[in-house]
Amino acid sequence: MLDAARGEAVEIRIANESIRAFGNESIAAAALASGTRVLSRSLKYHRPRTFFCLEGHCSGCLVRLGGVPNLRACQAPCTAGAEIEGQNAFPSAEVDLLGAVDFLFSRGLDHHTLMTGSSVLNKLANKVVRQLSGLGRLPQSPVSASELPEVAERAVDVCVIGGGPAGLAAAIAAAQRGKRTLLVDDQLRPGGSLRADPRSGRDRAETTWAAAIDAGVEVLARSTAIGFFPEDDGGVLAISSPERLYRVHARAWIWATGGYAVNLPFQENDRPGVIAARAVGRLLVEHGILAGDKVCIVEVPQVARDAEALAAALDHAGAEVVRVALADTLGARGRSWVNGVDTKKGRVDCDLVAVAAIPSPASEGARQQGCKVTLDPDAGGFRIVVDEAGQTSTANVWACGDVTGYMGPARAATDGARVGANVAASLGG
Numbered sequence: 001m002l003d004a005a006r007g008e009a010v011e012i013r014i015a016n017e018s019i020r021a022f023g024n025e026s027i028a029a030a031a032l033a034s035g036t037r038v039l040s041r042s043l044k045y046h047r048p049r050t051f052f053c054l055e056g057h058c059s060g061c062l063v064r065l066g067g068v069p070n071l072r073a074c075q076a077p078c079t080a081g082a083e084i085e086g087q088n089a090f091p092s093a094e095v096d097l098l099g100a101v102d103f104l105f106s107r108g109l110d111h112h113t114l115m116t117g118s119s120v121l122n123k124l125a126n127k128v129v130r131q132l133s134g135l136g137r138l139p140q141s142p143v144s145a146s147e148l149p150e151v152a153e154r155a156v157d158v159c160v161i162g163g164g165p166a167g168l169a170a171a172i173a174a175a176q177r178g179k180r181t182l183l184v185d186d187q188l189r190p191g192g193s194l195r196a197d198p199r200s201g202r203d204r205a206e207t208t209w210a211a212a213i214d215a216g217v218e219v220l221a222r223s224t225a226i227g228f229f230p231e232d233d234g235g236v237l238a239i240s241s242p243e244r245l246y247r248v249h250a251r252a253w254i255w256a257t258g259g260y261a262v263n264l265p266f267q268e269n270d271r272p273g274v275i276a277a278r279a280v281g282r283l284l285v286e287h288g289i290l291a292g293d294k295v296c297i298v299e300v301p302q303v304a305r306d307a308e309a310l311a312a313a314l315d316h317a318g319a320e321v322v323r324v325a326l327a328d329t330l331g332a333r334g335r336s337w338v339n340g341v342d343t344k345k346g347r348v349d350c351d352l353v354a355v356a357a358i359p360s361p362a363s364e365g366a367r368q369q370g371c372k373v374t375l376d377p378d379a380g381g382f383r384i385v386v387d388e389a390g391q392t393s394t395a396n397v398w399a400c401g402d403v404t405g406y407m408g409p410a411r412a413a414t415d416g417a418r419v420g421a422n423v424a425a426s427l428g429g
């Protein structure tokens, strides 16, 4: 069976159970759709862990995949025969006997001072702690030199980092004006928040991606901008893609890295089932998965319109939705999965909590290029400072979209198109 956007139907194995999935879906989405909720356990107290952001930024979804530990289930596509196991758990992530640590040391465990009254017991305790701690087990086999990726050089006019609405629009604008344009995006499929917002949707993401390719943009998907090296050859951006490493030289750079989905401060906000609202939207919009029947959206006023759109889409899909202001939220309830939210007005029963917070600008890369940033609570964190044209404080480095302050997909796309055109003009004919 082939659904153009979902990809080919494949079979994967999670915790030794075969499940049916789709090639363009992440393992995290396939796991949830098949009823697997807990993916692994936390390092110390073995608390249940699962995905939060679905964008590769929170590390809540680490699994052992094909014998390799600590891979992000939300950034790994479903390939036929993939073997996925939880980690930091015995015998399984769902039923972890080591979770007894959390009960035995309910007031916290300082392993540095464990049983220090007796040197024999202390040695024994250290041995046990060393056995139990660590993040996953080492890979079954080491990487051989022949498996190391090759390095390729790329020289372009414009390099756009980030393939969300702003980045795609900027790349299209630059390419349409005759500039050799490279776009780097770390997600499974470019589109960013377009794929999580019911007002835009998966089709908009697919058509915008196709428009970029039609305009002549070279798109590197599943590729991460690792770092900028100013001392190297006049400035090189290192990029890791599934096939090879790239050293990119560009006449102009555009940071369109958007913002990270972040959690909000309330008790027990690390319970599985407390998920970023954008991830809940992504499951629904991108994968057609309704992640809960009773959804409680905990929100801040700055994103009320986004929360409203998500609530309407969830309601339309058949979920019961309650919206609660963060100011009224006391804490989440539940253990291996959330089952309610305590508020100042009483308890809300739910099987999913969607956290609607202002995304925090992903400005680290631009900071590495020396761009000025400013801490702006209304922008969700350190946003890149730009002038009216979108130019940062560093020559030939530009920025657009949410990384300059939260805008949402529609305004980010407009901003990207404008900045992309400005960059093309700055480079001349």
Ligand code: FES
Pocket (backbone or CB within 6 Å): 028, 050, 051, 052, 053, 054, 055, 056, 057, 058, 059, 060, 061, 062, 072, 073, 074, 075
């Ligand atoms: S990193 Fe995978 S859910 Fe956040």
